[in-house]
Amino acid sequence: MNPRLALALKLLEAGLVESAAIPVAQALERDPDDPRAHHLAGLIARRGGDGALALAAFTRGLAVAADDAPLRIERAGLLLDLGRAEEALADLAVALALAPDHQAVLSTQGRALIDLGRPGEALAPLRRARALAPDDVAPAHNLGRALLALDRPDEALPLLEAAVARAPGAIDPRADLAEALRRLDRPGDAAQLLRAVLADAPGRADLADALAGALLAAGAVDESVAVLRASLDKAPTHGAGWVNLAAALIETGALDEATAAADRALALDPDDADAKVNRAFARCLADDYEQGFADYAHRWRTAAFQRPYPPVTAPPWAGEPLGEGTLLVRGEQGLGDQIMAARFLPWLSKRPDRPRRIVFECHPCLHRLLAEGLEAGIDLLAMGRPPPPVAAWIGALDLARMAGVTAGVMPVDVPYLKARPPVPPLAPPLPPGGRGRLGLVWAGKTRPRDRSCPLEPLAGLCVDQGWTVHALQLGPRRADLAGLPAGLGVIDEGDRLGDMAATASVMAGLDLVVAVDTAVAHLAGALGLPCALLLLATPDWRWGQKASRTVWYPSLRLFRQPHPGDWDGAFDAVRRAFAQGWPLS
Structure with missing residues (x-):
């Protein structure tokens, strides 16, 4: 290697970026077509934060050495950092033809495919790269990223743990590991890791967003708001931060502040669909359905909707006549x-x-x-x-x-579903003086928020009030029944609930349902069956903030946590309603 370039490389490796530029400039004066000098000039410019200058240097180098695979890899990596993944992929195709088993080419190709929204295609090159270099960080990290993008966090977790073990100070592998933990319902572990990552990179607003999201999922709402406010004080033009702050403020019940935060995001980007959706949630919770529904229509443009719902090759319908269509x-x-x-x-x-x-x-x-x-x-x-x-x-x-639904007007008929009586009828026979049969659901989805409540105090309350209790619970929390005192006599109907028609048939034999916010509560309302709906302190948008009734289902009565986590307060309200004779026979 040219002695000047060898010196420049040593200086660059020592972190002396400005000093390294001097011998490189001298080498280019002697030979303006030296690709190695242009390569080093690009590395120096990139290290110094000048992406445009680095790209120009790499491009000049490739103009005289088109077959230089390492130089193409460098340019492809830079193009990815600049958000130009398609161009990066073109460089990598040439590099792969030159070096088909070069792990850095394969790993960078996988990264480019992830950035282009094609994580499934990224798996093969990344697995090949990892087989070629099992101890390198990049293949394990990028393969973990691809699996996360495919919503396979259980498979991503060991790969990201391996990447972090090999590079414990690296920012992005730790951040992606935290995301895998969050998706695996370990938000507390994710938040702990992200606190350390953010301390190492305090200027990264995206890391503050990730920490705030993990804290929100862990129920640390106030800390989530504080993290976002501190981040936005430093980066007030970071639109995603305002979007996330709106979501966090909704959880506190501060709906006006949440709307204002969404408005700040929309002032920065009027087409931000996530900001409009969060504003929709705030508006609907405040019973402003007219504006809320208008905002909510933009959900189809968010990543959360585009992933699970493939596009349809037809226009959206606005009510115009379709004729025979x-x-x-x-x-x-x-x-x-x-x-x-x-x-x-x-x-x-x-x-x-x-x-x-x-x-x-x-x-x-x-x-x-x-x-x-x-x-x-x-x-x-x-x-x-x-x-x-x-x-x-x-x-x-x-x-x-x-x-034309509003918070006070439902212009369509409710109830609107019918169900056949259960065959065989529900058993055992009701005891003399009993109030009737009550269906119980105490657990639902844990993401984005866990709406579940403890079973034993709720079941005990219902039995004490004279109800014969039939458990309508499915999923992992059905196992909670095994821990109940035998004397409660709760009847497990899980084996009868094959589909929602079967569930509706069982419910047709009930007098009341008591449920957390799940499909069973919606089904009770659609059937016109009385239902005590148990809600979080800040519930889903359709249930509003304060009312005990809802326009969506007249047969439902809403019982809310008085404070976050206070299920005892909600249970006490149900107990008082029973004592007052609700529901009427």
Whole structure:
């Protein structure tokens, strides 16, 4: 190597960036076409934070040495940092032809594919890179990133742990490990790791966002707000920070402040769909459905919706006549959302200008329930299946805005579902003087928030008030029944709940449901069955902040935590309602 370039490399490795530039400049004066000098000039400019100058240097080097694979790798990595992944991928294709088993090429190719939203394609080159260099950080880290992008955090976790073990001070592998922990319902561990990462990189607003998200998931709402406010004091033009602050403030119940934070994000980027969705949540919680629904329509542009819902090759529907065309009503989110939206299908099918054919996309476990219990004259499509050719589509919950729902007016019929009586009938026979049969659900999804409550005090309350209790719980928390005192006599109906039609049939034999915010509560409301709905202190947008009744389901009565985590307060309110004779026979 040219002695000047050898000196420059030593100086650069020692962190003396400005000193390293001098011998490189001297080498280029002697030979302006030396690709190694241009390579080093690019490395020096990149280390100094001048991406444009570094790119120019790498490009000049490749102009005289197009077959220099290491130089192409460097330029590809820089292009990725500059957000130009397609160009990086083109460089890497050339580099792969020159060095097909070069782990850095394969690893960088995988990184480029992840950045382009093609993580599935990234797996093969990253696995090959890791096989070639099992002790290198980059292949393990990038493979973990790809698996995270594919929502496979359990597989990503050991890879990211390995990357952090090999580079314990590296920022991004630790941040991605924290994200895997958060997705595996370990938000406390994620927050602990992110505190250390943010201390090492205090200027990284994205790390503050990640820490705030982990804290929010762990229930540390006030600390989440504090982290975001401190970060935004340093970086007030960081739009994502304002979006995240809006979400955190919603959890505190400060809806006006949440709306103002979303507005700050939209002042920076008027098309920010996440900001509009968070503002929608704040507005709907404040019973402003008109503006809230208008904002909520933008959810289809967020990454959270684009990942699970493939695009449809038809325009969105705004109510215009479709003639002989087919309308696709897109099912979305959870079973409860789809049950809630199903009320609009009969209304839609009765419109004078209704489309010739309406197809409702929904979870397969709803198909029998809707086919047997909903008078709508529609076709059903299982979520994930390719739709038929359609003229237009609309999100199922967007029908609420089209129908004119407000916080005080429900312009469609409720109840709107029917169920067959249970066969065989529910057992055992009711005791003399008993109040009736009560269905109980105490646990639901843990993400984005755990809505579950403790079983034993709730079951004991219901039994003490004279109810025969039938457990309608499915999933891991069904196992809680094994820990109940035998004397409570709670009857496990889990084996009868094959699909939602079967669940509805069991519920048709009940007098009351007591449930946390789950699909069973929505089903009770859709059937017109009295239901005590147990809510977090800051619930989902549709339940508002204070009311004990809801326009969505007249048969529901809402019992709220008085303070975050205070289920005892909600249970006491249920006990008082029972003592006052609710629900009436």
